[in-house]
Amino acid sequence: MKILAIATPLDHSGRIDELMHAACAAAPEGAADIHLLLTGEHAANDGMCAAGARVYRLPNPMSGAISPDALLDIAQRACEILDPALLLLSADTLGLQLAPRLAVRTQAAYVSGCCGFERTASGRLDFVRPIYGGRALEVLESTAALTIATIKPKSFADSARRDYTANSTVETLAIAWPSPSSAITRMASDTPHGREGPDLENARVIVSGGRGLGNADGYAELRRLAHVLDGAIGASRAAVDAGWIAASSQVGQTGTSVAPELYIAVGISGAVQHIAGMSASRNIIAINTDEEAPIFGFANVGVVADYRVIIPALISELAKKTA
Amino acid sequence: MRLFVCIKQALDWNSSTKDFRIDPATQQVAVSFARHRIDQFDEIALQVARQYRDRTGGELRALTVGAEETDDVLRHAHAMNVDQSTLIETTGQQASTAQLLAAAITHYGGASIVLCGRTSSDNGTGQTGPALAEHLGLPFIANIVHIEGDEHAWLCRCETPTGYELLKVNSPFVASVTNAASNVPRAPTMKDVMRAHRAKIDVLAAATLCPAPGSGLAQNTRVTRRYIPETSRSCRRFDGAPHEQANALAMYIRSLSIGA
Numbered sequence: 001m002k003i004l005a006i007a008t009p010l011d012h013s014g015r016i017d018e019l020m021h022a023a024c025a026a027a028p029e030g031a032a033d034i035h036l037l038l039t040g041e042h043a044a045n046d047g048m049c050a051a052g053a054r055v056y057r058l059p060n061p062m063s064g065a066i067s068p069d070a071l072l073d074i075a076q077r078a079c080e081i082l083d084p085a086l087l088l089l090s091a092d093t094l095g096l097q098l099a100p101r102l103a104v105r106t107q108a109a110y111v112s113g114c115c116g117f118e119r120t121a122s123g124r125l126d127f128v129r130p131i132y133g134g135r136a137l138e139v140l141e142s143t144a145a146l147t148i149a150t151i152k153p154k155s156f157a158d159s160a161r162r163d164y165t166a167n168s169t170v171e172t173l174a175i176a177w178p179s180p181s182s183a184i185t186r187m188a189s190d191t192p193h194g195r196e197g198p199d200l201e202n203a204r205v206i207v208s209g210g211r212g213l214g215n216a217d218g219y220a221e222l223r224r225l226a227h228v229l230d231g232a233i234g235a236s237r238a239a240v241d242a243g244w245i246a247a248s249s250q251v252g253q254t255g256t257s258v259a260p261e262l263y264i265a266v267g268i269s270g271a272v273q274h275i276a277g278m279s280a281s282r283n284i285i286a287i288n289t290d291e292e293a294p295i296f297g298f299a300n301v302g303v304v305a306d307y308r309v310i311i312p313a314l315i316s317e318l319a320k321k322t323a
Numbered sequence: 324m325r326l327f328v329c330i331k332q333a334l335d336w337n338s339s340t341k342d343f344r345i346d347p348a349t350q351q352v353a354v355s356f357a358r359h360r361i362d363q364f365d366e367i368a369l370q371v372a373r374q375y376r377d378r379t380g381g382e383l384r385a386l387t388v389g390a391e392e393t394d395d396v397l398r399h400a401h402a403m404n405v406d407q408s409t410l411i412e413t414t415g416q417q418a419s420t421a422q423l424l425a426a427a428i429t430h431y432g433g434a435s436i437v438l439c440g441r442t443s444s445d446n447g448t449g450q451t452g453p454a455l456a457e458h459l460g461l462p463f464i465a466n467i468v469h470i471e472g473d474e475h476a477w478l479c480r481c482e483t484p485t486g487y488e489l490l491k492v493n494s495p496f497v498a499s500v501t502n503a504a505s506n507v508p509r510a511p512t513m514k515d516v517m518r519a520h521r522a523k524i525d526v527l528a529a530a531t532l533c534p535a536p537g538s539g540l541a542q543n544t545r546v547t548r549r550y551i552p553e554t555s556r557s558c559r560r561f562d563g564a565p566h567e568q569a570n571a572l573a574m575y576i577r578s579l580s581i582g583a
Contacts, residue, residue, distance in 0.1 A: 011482065012456065017442035047342075067461065093422070093484055097339075097465045097499075100540065104421070104457040109543035112448035125546060131446055132334075132352065135343055136551045144543040183462045187478065204581055238538040240507070247504040253444055254358065254502050261538030261581050272343065273444075283579055284556065286456050301575050302558045303568045318576065 001125070002033045003025075005053075006075055008094045009066050015090050016042060020051040022088055022149075026117050026125060027305070032134045037078050037173065039071060056173040068097055069181040075102050077175045084146065086125075091150035099150045101173035105323040109142035115155035133276025151167030155261065198232045200249065204261045205231030208251055210237055211287060211308070212267020216244035221311045222266060228318050234258065236274045252277035268308045269296030287311075324381030324474050326436045328372045328405070328423050330365035332396045333385060333444045334358070341554050343551070350549045352445075356387065361396040364440025369403050369507040373440050375470045381435065386427055388413060394524050401519035402511035408522070413529040419539030421454035423465045426532040428459060433472060439495040443468060449499070454540055456497035466547055468503035499543040 017038070023034045034053040041059055046243060058074065058146060077301040079087065087102070088240035089095035091113045103110035116128035118139060127140045127149060200206065207226040209218055219233065226233050234251040235244070251258055253276040263281035268274060270286075270293055278284070279298055287307050296302045303310060335358040346447035361369075369385065376383045384407040387393055397408040409431075411423050418426075428434050437459070441453035444582040456463035468487070469480040477492045482501050500506070511519070561571040 007484040024381040028350045039558050045411045096449050097453045097463055100453040104454050110540050112450055136345055138546050139542045141547050142544055185491040187491050247502055283367040296558045300556050302560050305568055312570055313566050314572050317569050317573035
C-alpha cells in the first residue's frame, strides 16, 4: 500500500514524527511504501529515517506566507503523480481545511482526526476517530480508492517504531508552486492571544474555574494557586458566558482542548461541553461543594469542599514544602 | 448581499455527562436527557453573521439539512434574527451535506458569504465548510471571529494557532467561525422566540436539489462500529477537615512531581 504524508509549513518536527509513526502503523507488516512530501523548510528528522520514507522537498519560494489554496493545488498534483492509496495530513488548522477540499476534488474518502488504525481479519485497514468531543470512538471503513486522513495530534506520538534498515532518500518532485490567490490578502498578522500566564494549550498545570466560583472574584484565588504551580488559568463555558473571564480562557468543546499533567477543576460541574476539552488531562483534581457533580466521575482525586477555604489552605500547604 | 449560515441540530452539550452511552443495536448515542438544540458551534456562526448583517445590511438566510422535525433549529435561527430560513428535507440516505448545501445556495442565486461552525459537537469532522467551498468553487477561510467591510472588500479577523490575523477578501467566500469574546451568542428574548414561532420556513426537497448525487464525502466511508472507550477514573475522595483535605491534596500534587 502506497502511503503519502504531506507536511505543511505549519508542521514542526514533532508533527512530522507523528505523521511517520501513523504511516508505519497503517502500513501492512513488511510492505511499507511510505512517501513524505515536505512543503516547508523542514530538516531531516528521526521519524522519516525510521520509516524509511522516500522524501520529496518542495520548499515554498514565497517566504513567510502560507496560502492554503496553493497547498491544495500542490497536494492534488502530488496525488496525481504518486497515486497513493492513503494520504496523511496533520489535523491542525491547515490540514483540517485542506483535506476535505482535496477529498472532494479527488473523490476520496475522508477521515477527520484519525487517532488509530484497525486491521480486519481480511486485512482491510479501518480508521478510528473520536466523536462527540472524544466521549466515544467510531471505526470507519473506506469505500474509495484513495483515503485521506487527518492525524489527530499526540495520537501516534508514542507508537512503537518499526526498525527499518533503509535510510530515507531525498528527491525533488516536479511540481511548481502556484501563484498566490488574489482573492485573499493578509493585511496584518498574528496579534497574540490575550491569554493570562502560560499558554493554555501547552501548560503543564491548569487551574480552571466554573459557575461554582459564584462570581468573578473567585478567579483571584485561582490565580494565586496557578501562580504557585506555575500554571495557566482556565474556565468553563458557564463562567465565560457569565462574563467572569475572557473567552480565550475557555476550556471545552467550543474553547481550547487541553491535556496538561494536572488539571484542577474548581466549581465545575462537568458538562459534556467541558469534559470534551479536558478529559485527556493526565491527572485531574475536582473541588466542588456538590458531591453529586459529574466532574468527580472524571477526576483522579476529589474534594467535596468550599474552594474559598480549601484553596488558601492548599496554597499554604504547598508553600510549606518549598519553604 | 446574500449571507448564508449553515446550521445543524445536535445534542444539548450543556447537559450532564452521566447518561451518555452508545446503543449497540443502532450505533447511535442514547441519552435519557436527550435534548436537542442548535449545535453550539453553529450558534456562534449565526452570531457573527447577524452582527455583520446588523451593521452592513443584506439578507441573512439559515440553512439546515435534515428530516422534517429538524426545523426546530431554524426556529432558533429566527429567534436570533435571521431574515429567511430553509430546511433541505432529506428522506433517507442521499447526497452529502456539503453537496446539498451547495445546491441550495446555487438555487437561491449564489452567496456573498457562507458561514459554518468550526466543527460539530457530534461527528466533529469539520468537513462541511471546506467541502462546501470546493463544491461552490469559492475560497475557504478558517476560524473567522469577526467580519467587516463591504461587498468584495471584506475584512475578516481570523484566529491562527498563535494569535489573530486580518485578511482582506475580494471575492465571495465560505468560512468557518470560531468563538471569541466578541461573538458570544446573545440569548433570544421572549419576544424573539414568539416572533420565531410565526416565521415562515422554506422547504427544499433534497431529492430534487441533487437528483443524482454521484460521489460525495458521505458515500465514501461507512461506520462499522461506535463505542465508548474505557477512560473512567476511579476518583479518590479526600475527606476530613479542610486543613486535612488541603494537606492530602498538597501531598497528591507533590507526588506528581510536576516541578512547580
